[in-house]
Amino acid sequence: MKIRLDRTVCDGFGVCAKHAPGYFSLDDWGYASLIGDGTVAEQDHDPVMRALFDCPVHAITEIGDRKPDVVHPSPGSTDDPAENLKTESNEAQWGFTR
């Protein structure tokens, strides 16, 4: 199972981090971010689903099998130092994608 958290929807109730602290971290103001890429281990299914259902603003959704063929690019070969300039998962580190 894979989940996504829409942080533009999160209202900082913090219920998710109470149910599944290994998957959701809260900032100083109580707003959540996902820990990891949203992939949920089999044994953690129940607490994460509880977080999903208990979120008062429905910021957490289950994703995954809808588009199995979608290609996710990763730039460059491993000996290319430019590869770390940007990937789809590290915008935090390397840029405002315009």
Added chain:
Amino acid sequence: MKTSQAAVITVATSPGCQPRLLGEQPGQAREDLAAYRGLGGYRPLPDADALLGEVESCGLVGRGGAAFPLAVKLRAVRDNGRVAAGTVVVANGEEGEPASIKDRWLLRNRPHLVLDGLRLAAAVVSADCAYVYVSDPESARSVEAALSELDSAPLRGITVSLLAVQPGYVAGEETAAVRKINGGPAKPTDKPPRPFEAGVGELPTLVSNVETLANLPYLQHYGSAAFRSQGTLLSPGTFLATITGAGRPPVLYELPHGLPFTELLALHGVSPDQVRGALMSGYFAGLLNQRVLESTLDHETMRRLGSGLGCGAISLITDDCPVAVAASVLAYFDRENAGQCGSCFNGTAAMAAVAGALRDGVATTEDLDRLRRWSVVLRGRGACATLDAATNVAASLLDQFPDEVAQHLDSGCQGCSRGAFRANRPYEAEAVRQA
């Protein structure tokens, strides 16, 4: 140097640099279809896959700020489009970065170069629907005029639509562009999905900066080896650099990647002795101290310095206090963030408050500790990279200018007490124009 009559932006190239983007006679007037065709534009494209191969060989990386390899993005959109039965291409010219002018210059002066690049990218990903996304009214008029000049032949069945939106820092983020085209507000969405997975109309979408696209006609004409004849191995080709600050009017340069920073200073008429540091990549990559003088202008070098070349906007800090500059930029983020993610609207407000207090000589050690912690833990906590930009500014201030920070904490800053640098849009290249 020549001054563009339409927009009064001074443009120049470095000695020996063969301009590919500014054109041979930059800034004379808007280049019309006949003039662009006269330079060999809108060449027939018999084999789109071969062009993709050339994009791969030439190593072109995106010029919107993220420096993502264009070939990787093109291939992902093309391949995803085969599953989704369609793709869309968006030329992103909504230059929300106040210290940058390059995209507006291209759209105002060389709209056909951008449209040529757009139709080449559309051919590579097999898109029959394309958008030009802008906020600058003069850019919109220029693109509109260029589209009306075009008969359908060069576009070969590609429908190109122009969308002009209200300007804003976040409006140019790629998911904000997609959301706006889809009928929503011009504000970012959280990821996934990224536009290459599901974008305009849920179709795989290539959102590409207009300068990135403007490189494609040159590549098609001359090939990847010629493309690499300027620039470095990892940052091939030339790039557009908006240079602001140092008490001088902004200048738009086309420079080869890898040019020593000091050569840019010489070109700009600024002595290295005057330079205290620089604000890099518009407001995104934060501050560099005098170490910037040892740098070369390419992505790999800037990354090694813990900064970034990004969109090529560099603001030179000479007389201004770096603490006050950081405070102004953080205050800008506090005002201009999308107001969507709690970590961002709280985090930018909190960091701006501490930086402002530091500038005004009323911050405490505890405040600084909090700023340091936020600059680390808030990274990556927003749907777009606005919060990351703010953390970059805060972290780089503390890292690059520890003496100035300590001085503000202890005895205050003489310069700031005489009248601190305060700008709503620090080092703005041009006053914002509303549509």
